[in-house]
Amino acid sequence: xxxxxxxxxxxxxxxxxxxxxxxxxxxxxxxxxxxxxxxxxxxxxxxxxxxxxxxxxxxxxxxxxxxxxxxxxxxxxxxxxxxxxxxxxxxxxxxxxxxxxxxxxxxxxxxxxxxxxxxxxxxxxxxxxxxxxxxxxxxxxxxxxxxxxxxxxxxxxxxxxxxxxxxxxxxxxxxxxxxxxxxxxxxxxxxxxxxxxxxxxxxxxxxxxxxxxxxxxxxxxxxxxxxxxxxxxxxxxxxxxxxxxxxxxxxxxxxxxxxxxxxxxxxxxxxxxxxxxxxxxxxxxxxxxxxxxxxxxxxxxxxxxxxxxxxxxxxxxxxxxxxxxxxxxxxxxxxxxxxxxxxxxxxxxxxxxxxxxxxxxxxxxxxxxxxxxxxxxxxxxxxxxxxxxxxxxxxxxxxxxx
Ligand code: SF4
Ligand code: SF4
Numbered sequence: 001x002x003x004x005x006x007x008x009x010x011x012x013x014x015x016x017x018x019x020x021x022x023x024x025x026x027x028x029x030x031x032x033x034x035x036x037x038x039x040x041x042x043x044x045x046x047x048x049x050x051x052x053x054x055x056x057x058x059x060x061x062x063x064x065x066x067x068x069x070x071x072x073x074x075x076x077x078x079x080x081x082x083x084x085x086x087x088x089x090x091x092x093x094x095x096x097x098x099x100x101x102x103x104x105x106x107x108x109x110x111x112x113x114x115x116x117x118x119x120x121x122x123x124x125x126x127x128x129x130x131x132x133x134x135x136x137x138x139x140x141x142x143x144x145x146x147x148x149x150x151x152x153x154x155x156x157x158x159x160x161x162x163x164x165x166x167x168x169x170x171x172x173x174x175x176x177x178x179x180x181x182x183x184x185x186x187x188x189x190x191x192x193x194x195x196x197x198x199x200x201x202x203x204x205x206x207x208x209x210x211x212x213x214x215x216x217x218x219x220x221x222x223x224x225x226x227x228x229x230x231x232x233x234x235x236x237x238x239x240x241x242x243x244x245x246x247x248x249x250x251x252x253x254x255x256x257x258x259x260x261x262x263x264x265x266x267x268x269x270x271x272x273x274x275x276x277x278x279x280x281x282x283x284x285x286x287x288x289x290x291x292x293x294x295x296x297x298x299x300x301x302x303x304x305x306x307x308x309x310x311x312x313x314x315x316x317x318x319x320x321x322x323x324x325x326x327x328x329x330x331x332x333x334x335x336x337x338x339x340x341x342x343x344x345x346x347x348x349x350x351x352x353x354x355x356x357x358x359x360x361x362x363x364x365x366x367x368x369x370x371x372x373x374x375x376x377x378x379x380x381x382x383x384x385x386x387x388x389x390x391x392x393x394x395x396x397x398x399x400x401x402x
Pocket of ligand 1: 027028029030031032034048049052081082083084085087088
């Protein structure tokens with residue numbers, strides 16, 4: 001007689017995966033086609049077939065401590081080939097969302113960012129905080145609207161006040177992100193002890209940075225190969241905008257410390273190098289966002305877009321749009337520029353403070369899992385990609401099924 005297997009099923013977790021984008025999960029009949037076509041699955045216990053059954057059964061503990069959802073880049077090659085239209089690519093994305101909700105610190109933020117209602121509630125905080133700060137420092141009046149020249153700093157809000165508000169928000173995001181990473185690593189280290197194939201930590205870090213900068217994993221995608229372009233545009237424009245913010249802040253402090261105008265003060269002229277970096281980055285971000293929006297709205301191959309995705313996409317789109325509009329309306333001499341700039345600050349605050357709890361959390365958790373995959377030795381990529389006609393050694397699990 002065979003041994004009894006007792007499963008610790010969590011039906012709430014199954015419902016969570018379904019709600020987070022995996023609504024076709026139950027159609028899966030375990031044929032393993034998805035695992036065979038996945039271009040990124042590693043050797044030994046490959047994905048996503050096993051995630052499908054674990055999600056169907058609600059084996060929450062295995063899934064939220066699994067590295068594999070992070071090794072999936074949602075290319076949807078598997079969903080294209082699935083004979084049951086169970087959309088395993090979307091299920092993997094839904095499991096990632098559930099992991100974020102589970103490792104997030106504090107956990108209520110991880111839950112709130114999953115829904116539109118919860119995110120609107122979180123948005124109220126910067127709306128009220130920044131409104132109160134701007135009114136407070138201007139004596140409860142909007143007298144700056146009457147000033148002849150439209151300048152955001154210091155007319156509406158000075159740079160030191162912006163820093164008093166945004167530096168804590170930024171570090172709140174970073175520190176809670178690090179605590180979430182610690183939770184993620186605790187789970188990974190139990191499931192994936194370091195093997196002899198593992199790389200030293202420094203080499204794993206360098207390898208991951210190279211992978212991220214080159215977007216090499218995205219390029220393995222078959223049906224959604226051009227996702228790579230939009231993602232790269234957004235990624236590098238984000239770096240450009242960070243450089244711009246750091247540059248503007250540095251200019252302010254250099255002049256303040258020197259007690260004189262030793263470098264060109266803000267607002268910067270149109271052809272100033274920092275302005276050029278900012279404008280080129282804003283343009284690249286706009287194109288990236290439009291590409292993403294276009295594909296999310298009109299391409300079936302991209303898969304399911306859930307509230308969690310839309311909130312992040314809209315947050316980035318609104319940051320870029322208000323950044324561009326604030327600048328153009330200021331140059332045009334319209335006082336509406338102040339309101340647009342206020343909105344811009346609200347959306348930036350939302351991004352910073354809730355970065356590890358929103359979809360932006362991928363930046364923390366995927367990067368960690370990719371480093372850990374190399375470190376533990378799970379990075380060895382062996383699989384079969386029928387879409388590209390590449391054939392490599394089949395993983396053991398797949399051989400058994402075949
Ligand atoms: S290809 Fe579809 S039906 Fe087959 S195991 Fe994968 S998800 Fe399930
Ligand atoms: S979406 Fe792409 S990377 Fe993810 S499991 Fe499917 S084939 Fe693999």
